[in-house]
Amino acid sequence: MSFHPLMDYGAGLHHSARPLPEEGSAFAYTPANLAKLEEICARYPGEHRKSAIIAALYLAQGQQGYITLSAMRAVAAAIRCTTAEVEDIVYFYTMFYTKPMGKHIIMVCRTLSCALAGAERVTEALSRELGLKPGETDANREFSLLEVECLGACDRAPVVGVNDDWHECQQPEAVKTLIEGLRAAGAQSLTGCHLKVAGE
Numbered sequence: 203m204s205f206h207p208l209m210d211y212g213a214g215l216h217h218s219a220r221p222l223p224e225e226g227s228a229f230a231y232t233p234a235n236l237a238k239l240e241e242i243c244a245r246y247p248g249e250h251r252k253s254a255i256i257a258a259l260y261l262a263q264g265q266q267g268y269i270t271l272s273a274m275r276a277v278a279a280a281i282r283c284t285t286a287e288v289e290d291i292v293y294f295y296t297m298f299y300t301k302p303m304g305k306h307i308i309m310v311c312r313t314l315s316c317a318l319a320g321a322e323r324v325t326e327a328l329s330r331e332l333g334l335k336p337g338e339t340d341a342n343r344e345f346s347l348l349e350v351e352c353l354g355a356c357d358r359a360p361v362v363g364v365n366d367d368w369h370e371c372q373q374p375e376a377v378k379t380l381i382e383g384l385r386a387a388g389a390q391s392l393t394g395c396h397l398k399v400a401g402e
């Protein structure tokens with residue numbers, strides 16, 4: 203039982219509940235991605251090559267947008283582990299996708315700090331603005347809306363991630379501006395990332 207009666211914490215993570223991944227077309231890393239992966243693998247002792255599993259998956263996902271069974275096999279071969287180990291990682295982390303997603307992936311943190319600070323209201327506002335329920339992608343593959351677990355900025359709740367960027371202290375009233383900015387200027391419109399501000 204979760205602390206929130208309406209949220210299905212953990213659903214889909216159990217082996218018996220998760221769907222079989224889509225086979226997809228044959229996957230092979232591009233030469234550039236293969237070179238990047240080899241550079242990352244070289245940071246680990248040879249016997250721990252599979253420590254690069256997250257990076258290997260990110261490269262595969264960046265290349266084709268989501269992870270198919272074919273891509274899982276290629277990742278497993280590249281870092282020398284089993285496909286089952288790769289599949290476990292894919293299904294454990296919500297930032298890996300097993301189906302095509304929108305260009306802009308909007309992720310509302312629903313974990314405790316954000317839930318207490320009104321994350322559900324933010325999700326509702328995003329749902330209205332995008333015409334999507336959490337878990338859905340629009341027909342043009344422009345936007346996907348997701349509820350995710352802690353994004354690591356709990357003191358700045360509620361937090362909304364947009365691809366690799368994130369927006370802190372997000373309020374329902376600000377959602378329209380966020381989405382309009384993405385529609386008009388894409389990622390160029392993202393200015394709320396704490397890391398970017400801190401790095402200036």
Ligand code: FES
Pocket residue numbers: 311312313314315316317351352353354355356357359360361
């Ligand atoms: S609880 Fe939302 S960022 Fe940690």
